[in-house]
Amino acid sequence: MLSEKEKIELITRISLELNETKDIDHLLERLLTSVRKVFNADAGSIYLRDGDKLKFSYTQNDTLQKRLKSGRKLIYSTYSIPINNDSIAGFVAKNLKAVNIPDVYEMGSRVPYRFDSHFDKLSKYRTRSTLTVPLTNQRKDLLGVMQLINAKDDAGNIIAFPSADEPLIMHFASSAALAVDRAQITRNIILRMISMAELRDPTETGPHVNRVAAYSVEIFEEWAQRKGMSPEEVEREKDLLRMAAMLHDVGKVAISDMILRKADRLSPEEFQIIQTHTYLGARLFKDMKSDFDEVAAMVALNHHEKWDGTGYPGHIDPFSGKPLPGHSGPDGKPLPKKGEEIPLFGRIVAVADVYDALCSRRSYKVPWDEDRTLEEMHQLSGKHFDPELIEAFFSCHDVLKAIAERYPDGNTT
Secondary structure, three states, X not given: OOOHHHHHHHHHHHHHHHOOOOOHHHHHHHHHHHHHHHHOEEEEEEEEEEOOEEEEEEEEEHHHHHOOOOOOXXXXXXXXXXXXOOEHHHHHHHHOOOEEEOOHHHOOOOOOOEOOOHHHHHHOOOOOOEEEEXXXXXXXXXXXXXXXXXXXXXOOOEEOOOXXXXXXXXXXXXXXXXXXXXXXXXXXXXXXXXXXXXXXXXXOOHHHHHHHHHHXXXXXXXXXXXXXXXXXXXXXXXXXXXXXXXXXXXXXXHOOHHHHOOOOOOOHHHHHHHHOHHHHHHHOOOOOOOHHHHHHHHHHHHOOOOOOOOOOOOOEEOOOOEEOOOOEOOOOOEOOOOHHHOOHHHHHHHHHHHHHHHHOOEOOEOOOOHHHHHHHHHHOEOOOEOXXXXXXXXXXXXXXXXXXXXXXXXXXX
C-alpha cells in the first residue's frame, strides 16, 4: 500500500491531469480509475446530482471485470436515488459529510441509512467496506457523490478504509469536483449549441448526439486496441472525439426549416442544400484555437462520406465551399473521398450516426428491430462503412446497447 506521502504526491499529479480532460463522461472514467488507484479500492461508483436526485453515472469493479473475457467492458444501467438519509450516497449528498463504513452488512440500527444488497445478490459480489464523499464546487454546491468500495491490503484482502485516508480523499474530491464542474459547463455549452440545431431539425436532439458520441468512443477504443495504439494516445484522442461527435450536425443551424422539417422526400435541389450542412458546420470552427476545433471541424465535414466514394461533400474547402485545388471533376464539382482518404473520426461517426438513425424513431420511419439493423450495418460494410470499423462495431455492440438505454429520447443529460 502507498504511504501517506506517496498518496499526497499521486493526488497532486492526478489532479493536474484531470484538469486536462474536458468531456464529462471521459472525466468520470479517469477520475474513478485514479482515485481507486490511490486508495487501493476494488470498486467504486460516481453519482451526479440531477435536481433533487442522484443519478448513478459511472462504475468500475475489478472483481467483476476479471470475470469477463479479455477486452470486454462491464455493462451497467443508470438509475436515480433520492437525496435523503435513506441510502449511504443520499445521506452523504444531503449532509455533505464523508461516511466511512468498515462493513455495510454490520452497520447496526443506529445510523439512518441502509445498504441496498440487491446488486450484490444479482452479481454475486460481496460489498464490505465503503468510503463515500460528496463532490462540491467552490460555492459548496453539491455536484455529486463519489463512493469507493472494498479497500484492499497488499495481499489483496478486503479491509476497512483507514481513517487516515478520509482527509486525503476529501482533498482529492475537492480537486475532482472542480474538474467535474468545468466538464459539466463544457457539456452544457455543447448541448445548448445542439438545442439550436434541434430548433431547426427535430431529429438533432440531446439524446441522439449523446448516443452518437458515446458509440463513437466505444468503436474507436475497440479499433485502437486492435491497432495497438498506446493507452496515452487513446485517452487523448477519445476526449476530443467524444465532444466533436456531439457536434457532427451543428451545421444544420444554417439550413432552412422548410427543408429540415419536410416530411416528404427531398427534391434533388433540396438534397444539395442539405449536403451543405457538412462544410457549414466545419466553418463554425474556422478560427482554430485548439485540437478540439480541428477535430470538430473534421467530423462535421466528413461524417457523411462513404467508404466507396458515394458520400458527400468530397474534397472541398469548407471555408470557400469550392473544390480543393486539383480535386475537381469535369463538371467542376469536388471529387469524392473514399477509403482512407476520409479521416478516421469521420468514418467512425458515420457508423455511429447511421446505427442510431436506424434504431431511432423518425418522422418518416419507425425504429428498426435489432436483427434488421445489424443486418443492414453488415451489408453496408465496404460500401458505406470502413470494414475494420464495422468489425469493431460488432465487437462492442453489447456496450452500445447499454449506452442506448443510458440516453433514452427525452433525456438530454
